[in-house]
Amino acid sequence: MARNFQNATINFYFFHSHISQKNLEMLKALCKELENGKIHFHKILVPHPEIYSELAKYGTGWAGEAYYSLCAHLLLPDNVDRVLYLGAGDTLILGDVEPYYYYDFQGKSLVTTCSSYKLRNGKLALFGVEDLGDWKEGLPGILRGIFNSGSYMMNLNKIREYKRTLADYQYLAEKLCEILGGHNHNIYRGDQGFLSTAFVGDIRYYGFPQIKDLCYMPYNFCL
Numbered sequence: 001m002a003r004n005f006q007n008a009t010i011n012f013y014f015f016h017s018h019i020s021q022k023n024l025e026m027l028k029a030l031c032k033e034l035e036n037g038k039i040h041f042h043k044i045l046v047p048h049p050e051i052y053s054e055l056a057k058y059g060t061g062w063a064g065e066a067y068y069s070l071c072a073h074l075l076l077p078d079n080v081d082r083v084l085y086l087g088a089g090d091t092l093i094l095g096d097v098e099p100y101y102y103y104d105f106q107g108k109s110l111v112t113t114c115s116s117y118k119l120r121n122g123k124l125a126l127f128g129v130e131d132l133g134d135w136k137e138g139l140p141g142i143l144r145g146i147f148n149s150g151s152y153m154m155n156l157n158k159i160r161e162y163k164r165t166l167a168d169y170q171y172l173a174e175k176l177c178e179i180l181g182g183h184n185h186n187i188y189r190g191d192q193g194f195l196s197t198a199f200v201g202d203i204r205y206y207g208f209p210q211i212k213d214l215c216y217m218p219y220n221f222c223l
Contacts, residue, residue, distance in 0.1 A: 004096050013044050015044045114208060115214065145192035151220045
């Protein structure tokens with residue numbers, strides 16, 4: 001990030017619930033040294049981590065930490081209007097992401113690159129809110145994830161308008177469990193399946209509709 005974000009001063013908000021103070025200080029010191037202090041490190045203690053772990057229980061193996069972004073609009077300062085989420089464990093920055101970071105939300109809550117389309121009349125089309133009611137094909141397709149959660153942009157001002165809380169996400173998870181067969185099943189594909197369900201129809205895809213290609217994921221290419 002420090003090497004490749006050419007024209008940026010980077011505020012790195014690190015969400016955690018149990019990282020030791022020693023390790024937090026180590027990360028802060030590292031950021032201070034990278035490219036003459038280009039990265040400003042901010043630690044964000046996430047309350048109620050047990051609830052995120054509960055959400056993760058139905059999500060095919062991802063840890064509760066992967067779901068912390070759900071409440072970014074509540075945890076980050078009010079003056080932060082957009083944020084780039086990075087899955088720090090497996091996301092590699094290879095170039096400047098400025099075109100992606102400043103991509104127009106066009107009133108949507110998320111910007112990302114599409115990883116799953118539906119086929120309609122022989123053409124690729126986006127999943128929409130109407131597909132949530134199709135429990136045979138539409139909803140399962142969304143739950144697999146319509147984008148990869150390695151990176152995505154969040155329009156925090158738009159999400160704040162919804163006034164969503166952690167309780168709202170708990171309610172969504174409970175309803176999905178009721179619909180799809182109980183609390184002992186893998187209901188959604190990790191955080192990306194859950195996010196896809198929560199924000200379907202409220203996502204702008206980078207490069208779409210000019211480019212409709214599953215291999216076109218320039219800021220989130222997943223092998």
